[in-house]
Amino acid sequence: MNDTIKTDVVIIGAGPVGLFAVFELGLLDIKAHLIDILDKVGGQCAELYPEKPIYDIPGIPYITGNGLTEALMEQIKPFKPTFHLSEMVTTVEKIGDPLFRVKTDAGKTFETKCVAIAAGGGSFQPKRPPIQGIEPYEDKSVFYAVRKMENFRGKNLLVVGGGDSALDWTLNLQPLAKRLTLVHRRDEFRGAPDSVNKMRALVAAGDMDLKIGQVTALEGDDGQLAAAQIKTKDAVERVEVDAMLPFFGLTMKLGPVADWGIKMDDELIPVDTGTFETNIPGLFAVGDINTYPGKLKLILSGFHEAALMSQKAYHYVYPEKKLVFQYTTSSTSLQKKLGVA
Amino acid sequence: MSDVQDAANSRAHKAAMPKITYMEHDGTVHTVEAELGATVMETAIKNDVSSIVAECGGNCTCATCLVHVDEQWFAVVGPPSEEENQMLDTAFEVKPTSRLSCQIKVTPELDGLVVHTPSYQGR
Numbered sequence: 457m458n459d460t461i462k463t464d465v466v467i468i469g470a471g472p473v474g475l476f477a478v479f480e481l482g483l484l485d486i487k488a489h490l491i492d493i494l495d496k497v498g499g500q501c502a503e504l505y506p507e508k509p510i511y512d513i514p515g516i517p518y519i520t521g522n523g524l525t526e527a528l529m530e531q532i533k534p535f536k537p538t539f540h541l542s543e544m545v546t547t548v549e550k551i552g553d554p555l556f557r558v559k560t561d562a563g564k565t566f567e568t569k570c571v572a573i574a575a576g577g578g579s580f581q582p583k584r585p586p587i588q589g590i591e592p593y594e595d596k597s598v599f600y601a602v603r604k605m606e607n608f609r610g611k612n613l614l615v616v617g618g619g620d621s622a623l624d625w626t627l628n629l630q631p632l633a634k635r636l637t638l639v640h641r642r643d644e645f646r647g648a649p650d651s652v653n654k655m656r657a658l659v660a661a662g663d664m665d666l667k668i669g670q671v672t673a674l675e676g677d678d679g680q681l682a683a684a685q686i687k688t689k690d691a692v693e694r695v696e697v698d699a700m701l702p703f704f705g706l707t708m709k710l711g712p713v714a715d716w717g718i719k720m721d722d723e724l725i726p727v728d729t730g731t732f733e734t735n736i737p738g739l740f741a742v743g744d745i746n747t748y749p750g751k752l753k754l755i756l757s758g759f760h761e762a763a764l765m766s767q768k769a770y771h772y773v774y775p776e777k778k779l780v781f782q783y784t785t786s787s788t789s790l791q792k793k794l795g796v797a
Numbered sequence: 798m799s800d801v802q803d804a805a806n807s808r809a810h811k812a813a814m815p816k817i818t819y820m821e822h823d824g825t826v827h828t829v830e831a832e833l834g835a836t837v838m839e840t841a842i843k844n845d846v847s848s849i850v851a852e853c854g855g856n857c858t859c860a861t862c863l864v865h866v867d868e869q870w871f872a873v874v875g876p877p878s879e880e881e882n883q884m885l886d887t888a889f890e891v892k893p894t895s896r897l898s899c900q901i902k903v904t905p906e907l908d909g910l911v912v913h914t915p916s917y918q919g920r
Contacts, residue, residue, distance in 0.1 A: 504856055642882075704887045709920065
């Protein structure tokens with residue numbers, strides 16, 4: 457068990473709004489840790505539209521999702537935030553006034569004065585294929601991620617998909633597996649050409665199987681797969697499998713937020729528009745995940761919300777101090793924090 | 798207004814606002830007017846076709862706006878681009894006539910288009 461990490465604010469979600477919150481908090485000497493389930497920062501900007509232009513960031517006529525993410529990372533550099541990527545927050549528990557204990561699925565524990573939920577549309581989680589009766593097998597013999605390769609040694613494996621995840625795990629697990637079968641809907645792969653070539657070489661050498669089609673049914677007992685039915689262009693085959701690994705990309709799901717005792721309204725979190733605080737003092741919600749009269753799901757709204765949230769968070773982090781509002785254009789103290797004075 | 802003008806206006810109207818029919822898997826049918834240049838996805842969202850999710854908002858990066866183009870219309874609509882085909886790899890229930898509706902732009906030729914929605918968009 458790791459030591460508890462103590463900080464001022466834990467920001468859940470490293471999308472544009474979570475990143476900008478670091479800036480607004482930083483100007484007020486508030487330290488932040490960011491946690492994101494993706495393996496990269498930028499949230500939807502990075503995952504859904506990295507190369508697509510955004511036209512409604514004030515003062516920036518045109519910028520791509522990646523461009524905005526990079527610019528925000530540059531802007532928050534002076535505040536040296538700590539990132540915890542590929543981790544999902546599992547619990548947020550109020551243990552003080554205000555003080556929260558935050559835990560992640562990677563086993564980390566944080567003690568933080570405030571929590572800012574900037575989780576956008578929720579967390580990006582693997583798409584689950586619509587195979588009837590798949591649920592009981594999940595996490596027992598159907599896996600959407602590989603945590604420990606050793607667990608697959610000597611087994612009959614079924615990998616499904618045509619992207620880099622499917623190909624990478626095919627190549628990594630094939631030497632360990634008893635027999636590996638890759639299933640994809642068409643005989644073209646969007647993964648890296650080198651991986652595709654390596655996979656095809658294994659198939660040509662008879663060291664693995666490639667089937668063009670889709671998995672239509674599963675057989676097994678008590679969560680343990682025994683076989684899968686694969687429908688190809690002109691046949692239905694039964695393949696013996698011990699484990700299946702489907703890779704169909706990610707989709708946004710609300711995730712564990714609903715279990716933290718926060719008042720929710722149809723998968724959104726109602727907030728006070730003066731502070732962007734939820735019904736729990738010290739627990740804030742900014743960006744697409746919150747709701748209030750007139751809410752617009754725009755990045756610019758999230759930026760505004762992060763600024764107001766930071767003012768309120770200051771009172772929790774420094775209860776004895778008086779906050780004097782300052783401008784970055786004229787305040788030497790702010791400029792020193794930004795490293796420009 | 799003369800009959801001739803009426804007919805002309807009607808033709809112009811037809812070209813300006815093609816009709817699209819969405820047949821949802823649960824049997825709900827929506828026949829709606831679409832704006833030229835909009836996408837079949839945007840038109841669905843505007844008209845509350847609930848089985849079109851469009852998580853990414855039309856960037857061809859999520860595959861949650863899948864439709865099966867009616868067989869009779871597929872030749873008019875045409876096949877997916879390679880970029881779109883790659884996203885179709887992450888969709889389910891994909892058929893030879895499946896397309897991502899965010900990648901179909903509404904043109905006058907699509908007046909009367911019929912698309913079917915799948916039972917599952919991945920979420």
